Amino acid sequence: MSKSQLPAIxxxxxxxxxxxxxxxKRPLLPKQVWAIRARLELASVLRDLALxxxxxxxxxxxxDLVRLKVSDLVVGxxxxxxxxxxxxxxxxxxxFEVSENTRDxxxxxxxxxxxxxxxCLFPRQPVAEAEAGPVMGAHQHDICGLNKQHAQVxxxxx
Numbered sequence: 001m002s003k004s005q006l007p008a009i010x011x012x013x014x015x016x017x018x019x020x021x022x023x024x025k026r027p028l029l030p031k032q033v034w035a036i037r038a039r040l041e042l043a044s045v046l047r048d049l050a051l052x053x054x055x056x057x058x059x060x061x062x063x064d065l066v067r068l069k070v071s072d073l074v075v076g077x078x079x080x081x082x083x084x085x086x087x088x089x090x091x092x093x094x095x096f097e098v099s100e101n102t103r104d105x106x107x108x109x110x111x112x113x114x115x116x117x118x119x120c121l122f123p124r125q126p127v128a129e130a131e132a133g134p135v136m137g138a139h140q141h142d143i144c145g146l147n148k149q150h151a152q153v154x155x156x157x158x
Contacts, residue, residue, distance in 0.1 A: 037101075050109040051122055053102035060096075063088055068121040074110055079103040 028036075033056060040049040054073075055065055064087055073079055081103075084095045098106070109115065115123075 046105065046109045046112065047122065050102070050105040053105045054098070057099055057102050058083070058085070058094070058096040060085065060094065061087070061089065066120075066122050069119055070110060070115075070121050071119075073098070073106055073121060079106050079110075 036052060037049065040052060051065060054060075054068075055062075058065070064085060067088065068085065072085065073083055079098060079102075082095060082097050084093050086093050106121075110121075
């Protein structure tokens, strides 16, 4: 059967990305970065501010940022000036300098009462028990200190 005899097939719907920018996006302008920082500071969202500042300083992928441990950045009672992290995707070490502003935001985040005894630098945000679901395994919850209160209540009930 030749191509001229085949019936014409029209797409049933338009593609989801038609007319949109696909691929790599333009980087944020310094003005935009400072606007985001200012909004996070005014809203007193310490976790998101520390995460944003560290993302800007390190240029790490999101999966590498959320895998960071407190011990990777905090030594004694100060935040390190330089940090080396092995990227998940490339398995190569990446060294970056942590700015003063980022060190302050990380220190303010780590000193909060809910971060006491936490291994993960950015544990999963608290959600309702019904919403928690199987996103993270129980072992991962325990590593990030999220089940600590639940474990203490269970132990006291025995």
